[in-house]
Structures are given as structure tokens and as C-alpha cells.
Amino acid sequence: MLMHIPSLKSKTKKTSITTLEASPFLYMPLQAYKTPLKPLVNVGDLVLKNEKIAKSNGVFAGSLHSPVSGKIIAIETESEFPHIKIENDFLDTCIEINSTSVEHLTEEEILETIxxxxxxxxxxxxxxxxxxxxxxxxxxxxxxxxxxxxxxxxxxxxxxxxxxxxxxxxxxxxxxxxxxxxxxxxxxxxxxxxxxxxxxxxxxxxxxxxxxxxxxxxxxxxxxxxxxxxxxxxxxxxxxxxxxxxxxxxxxxxxxxxxxxxxNEQPYIERIITISGEKAINRGNFKVAIGTPVSHILEEIGLPWNTENQTVILGGPMMGKAIYQPETPINKGSGGVLILPNPTNKRYNCIQCGYCTDVCPQHLMPMEFARYNTEKNIQKLYEFNLNDCIECGACAYICPSDVPLMKSIVEGKNLLHNA
Structure with a gap:
């Protein structure tokens, strides 16, 4: 069963794409698909805009490029969100990239450039x-x-x-x-x-x-x-x-x-995101550099960083995550930043209504994930096909008891990953 969920989408969809002012500091995320990215720079190095600063190898190889010119002032590989911190010099000095006529590229060259x-x-x-x-x-x-x-x-x-x-x-x-x-x-x-x-x-x-x-x-x-x-x-x-x-x-x-x-010979150094939510000011669609801290985004739209009076979500309200560190950066998969009122309701126990199963697009039983994650029962999490969950958040949205289903799903997947 799919759901219709009301929101403020109509308030932003036709707004012109605006470029957000650059941040003094960028926190370039080192998380990638399957494996972390390995830094190619050291603290103290000067980097140019578009320069490759991290990469991974293998079938799921990825790479990370600097959206600005500046100085590497920190490399955190063991923190909650591994990152390379760049101090922006606001000169936007670009590295030279050898250009090739698009019309003459082979299939292999296209894939290699991507x-x-x-x-x-x-x-x-x-x-x-x-x-x-x-x-x-x-x-x-x-x-x-x-x-x-x-x-x-x-x-x-x-x-x-x-x-x-x-x-x-x-x-x-x-x-x-x-x-x-x-x-x-x-x-x-x-x-x-x-x-x-x-x-x-x-x-x-x-x-x-x-x-x-x-x-x-x-x-x-x-x-x-x-x-x-x-x-x-x-x-x-x-x-x-x-x-x-x-x-x-x-x-x-x-x-x-x-x-x-x-x-435009530009690596994936920026993306277009939506800034919205009931507590947002200046809602709209913005072009933002990868690595821009969310606190800078809030500052640019006239809001302070204050988690006591608002909930800040990176991504959408269903699959996004509430964030609690102002340095949390925009990554290549971030579709938006939402500023919402803090929830006022309390979380209660599951009443076995089955609504979460009704709305699950994968035909799973999310209430069982919550039960067996609490018990750390890895075998049962496997049996109930936790890894098939796409983390859409539909179950958490529909739950009348506000059981923390998404928290259970994420923690359960971590259990399976580390088993």
C-alpha cells in the first residue's frame, strides 16, 4: 500500500534555483558506497577547486573532489562522520582538466570519466x-x-x-x-x-x-x-x-x-537541494557545494542552529536523518535540508495493529525488527529479511504508537553487518 503524505512541496517546486554563498569551511564526507574513501591529501596541503582529494578502488570505486581552493586543516577518519576539513580561501583557483569533445568519446571513456x-x-x-x-x-x-x-x-x-x-x-x-x-x-x-x-x-x-x-x-x-x-x-x-x-x-x-x-568539466562538487519545512525561512531550491555544513545553510537563510526549538533533517522527512551536529555536511545523496518543529508526542509500545506491515512496499514486518533488534537476535533479523528493507520510513510514519522503527532498522542492519 502506497501513501499520500501532505507537505510544503508546492511552496518550493517552482522557485528559481539559487546558488548558496560558499562556506568558510567545508567538511568533505569520506563515507562512500560499501567502502570508505582514502584521503589523497595531508593536513597542511593546499588544494585547488576540482582537485581529487580522496578515492576508493574496486567495483564500487568512488572519488571526492574539492569544491573550493584552500587549505586542508584536518582529516578525521575515526569520527562519527569521517571527513576532510578544508579552509576556503575564496579564490576558486581551479585545477586544469584535460577536455575532450563529447561527440568523440567512446563508451569506455564515458564510463571512465563518470x-x-x-x-x-x-x-x-x-x-x-x-x-x-x-x-x-x-x-x-x-x-x-x-x-x-x-x-x-x-x-x-x-x-x-x-x-x-x-x-x-x-x-x-x-x-x-x-x-x-x-x-x-x-x-x-x-x-x-x-x-x-x-x-x-x-x-x-x-x-x-x-x-x-x-x-x-x-x-x-x-x-x-x-x-x-x-x-x-x-x-x-x-x-x-x-x-x-x-x-x-x-x-x-x-x-x-x-x-x-x-x-562544464566539473566533478561532482555541488548539487541542488531543497530547503523547506514549517520552521524554515526562505524556502526554495539551492545549488550547494558538497561538504557545506548544515549550520552554514541555516545561517544563510536567516536561522540559528538550535536543536532545542527545531528538528533539522538532512534529506527528506521519511528517509532522511535528524542531525545534531552543526558541522554535518551536505553529501552527494542529500536531497534537502528540512527544519521542522520538534515532536511533542511520547513513544509507546507496539499495539500489534499491523499498519506498518500494510504500508511496507517490500511486504516486510517492521514490528518484528523492533522486537528482535531489542533482543539482539541476529538469526530472527535474518529470517524476517531485514536486509530487504529500503529504509523508506513508511512504517515509522504510519505507526500510531510512535515505536522507533527506523532506529531499530538501522541498528539491526548494523548488527547483521558486524555479525
Whole structure:
């Protein structure tokens, strides 16, 4: 069962994308998909804008680049959020990047550039994009552009589709050189149906054949498996790799980062986010450097950092996380910063109503995760398929007893990971 969740999305979706002023300090996150990034710099080093400062190797290789020129003043690999701290010199002195005509790039060169420029999935999971697009010569029938943006409050993807349309379509053309999909389909919610004619008109100008699939205004419609089912009618098994079924899904923000990489020679050093929430001032969509601390963002929109009077969430209200350190930075998967009222209700025990099971898009039983996480029962967590959970937060939203289900899920997964 999917849910309709009211929010302030309509207040921000049509606001112009504004560039947020740079922060004096950047906290470049070293977390990556599967493995941490290894710093390539030392404390005291001077770095240039776009310079690679960390990387990882292997199938899920990633890299991190400096959004500013400045000085490395700290490297924290053992802290709660490992990071490289850069003092911004506000000179924006750029490293030279050898440019190559986009038209003459081979498939291998495209994938290598995506890898070297640190492009990851911007929808939250941060899966390395070069790995996703390396389909190993599989026949791809559907290239699905995930424009559902079903998380309440968030509207950055809408803003990109509406304001950066040509950039988005040119990125799709480039990716098509690699995956060669038979069909290109945008999945967008019905509440944004005005985008349909806008996207089709711009695609026609560039001679790109696309389709638009209007989706219900429900959550979690933007989940990969839910989106694939809505667009293609195929219900993929849990844990499936979409390419094995002839499908590639890409987030709008990821494609915008690809455009910046190939047409502006810029690594993934900034992204577009939504700033919103009932306690927010100056709501809207903003271009923000990766590594920007949330406290700086709040300062720029006229709010103090004060967790006593407000709850600050990095990401969306469902899959995002409440943050309690002002230095917590924007990462490549951060779709927004929300400033919400503090919850006033207390947490009570599970009443076995089953609502959490009813709304789970993976058909799981979240109340059992809470029970067996409390007991540290690893075997039962495996039996109830905890690892199939996509952490959408639907169970926590619907729970009438406010059982801390998401906390149990995250802690339970950590138990399984360390077992």
C-alpha cells in the first residue's frame, strides 16, 4: 500500500534555483558506497577547486573532489562522520582538466570519466554511477529517469526538470551512447503533470525520443522497484539487479551531475537541494557545494542552529536523518535540508495493529525488527529479511504508537553487518 503524505512541496517546486554563498569551511564526507574513501591529501596541503582529494578502488570505486581552493586543516577518519576539513580561501583557483569533445568519446571513456569525476546516485543510496551504467553488453529495453521525487517537501528534482531541461536531456543522450536503451521514460508524479509537455517539447528540439509515465502522488513511488513496476509492469524480485532484467534507472540529480562533468568539466562538487519545512525561512531550491555544513545553510537563510526549538533533517522527512551536529555536511545523496518543529508526542509500545506491515512496499514486518533488534537476535533479523528493507520510513510514519522503527532498522542492519 502506497501513501499520500501532505507537505510544503508546492511552496518550493517552482522557485528559481539559487546558488548558496560558499562556506568558510567545508567538511568533505569520506563515507562512500560499501567502502570508505582514502584521503589523497595531508593536513597542511593546499588544494585547488576540482582537485581529487580522496578515492576508493574496486567495483564500487568512488572519488571526492574539492569544491573550493584552500587549505586542508584536518582529516578525521575515526569520527562519527569521517571527513576532510578544508579552509576556503575564496579564490576558486581551479585545477586544469584535460577536455575532450563529447561527440568523440567512446563508451569506455564515458564510463571512465563518470568514475574519475566521482559521480554517484544522488537519490540517497550513492551507488557508483559508472558501475550502474556498465551493463556488460546486456540488452537494455528501458532507461527510466526517476523524476518521481516522492519524499514530502523535496522539489529539487522538479526544479532541475523544469529549469535545467536541456542539460538533463543532453546528459541522457550521452548515457544512451553506453546503455543503448530501446525506450527512455520519465517517471513523474501526476501532481507535476505540467512537466509532461515541457519535457516532450524540449526533447523534440534535441531529436530525442522520450515517453512520460504519470505516477500516483504516493509514497514511496520513487523507490526503484516500485518505479520499475509502475513504468514497465514488471515486479522484480527483491535484491534484483535491474540490468539483469533489461532496465536501467537513473535519478534526475545524477544526470544533472553528468551534464556538469562532460559539458562544464566539473566533478561532482555541488548539487541542488531543497530547503523547506514549517520552521524554515526562505524556502526554495539551492545549488550547494558538497561538504557545506548544515549550520552554514541555516545561517544563510536567516536561522540559528538550535536543536532545542527545531528538528533539522538532512534529506527528506521519511528517509532522511535528524542531525545534531552543526558541522554535518551536505553529501552527494542529500536531497534537502528540512527544519521542522520538534515532536511533542511520547513513544509507546507496539499495539500489534499491523499498519506498518500494510504500508511496507517490500511486504516486510517492521514490528518484528523492533522486537528482535531489542533482543539482539541476529538469526530472527535474518529470517524476517531485514536486509530487504529500503529504509523508506513508511512504517515509522504510519505507526500510531510512535515505536522507533527506523532506529531499530538501522541498528539491526548494523548488527547483521558486524555479525
Amino acid at each position: 568514475k574519475n569525476f566521482g559521480i554517484e546516485g544522488s537519490g540517497g543510496a550513492k551507488f557508483p554511477t559508472h558501475t550502474k551504467y556498465n551493463t556488460q553488453q546486456k540488452n537494455i529495453s528501458h532507461f527510466i529517469i526517476n523524476g518521481a521525487e516522492c519524499e514530502p517537501y523535496l522539489s529539487a528534482d522538479y526544479a532541475v526538470m523544469q529549469q535545467e531541461t536541456e542539460a538533463l536531456l543532453k546528459a541522457i543522450q550521452l548515457v544512451q551512447k553506453v546503455i543503448k536503451a530501446e525506450k527512455i521514460t520519465f517517471g513523474i508524479e501526476k501532481q507535476h503533470k505540467e512537466l509532461q509537455s515541457h519535457l516532450l517539447k524540449n526533447a523534440k528540439k534535441l531529436n530525442i525520443s522520450i515517453q512520460i509515465k504519470l505516477l500516483p502522488n504516493t509514497y514511496p513511488q520513487g523507490g526503484e522497484l516500485q518505479l520499475i513496476k509502475a513504468v514497465t509492469g514488471k515486479e522484480l524480485p527483491k535484491g534484483s539487479i535491474p540490468a539483469e532484467h533489461g532496465i536501467t534507472v537513473s535519478n534526475v540529480g545524477t544526470l544533472w551531475a553528468i551534464y556538469e562533468a562532460f559539458y
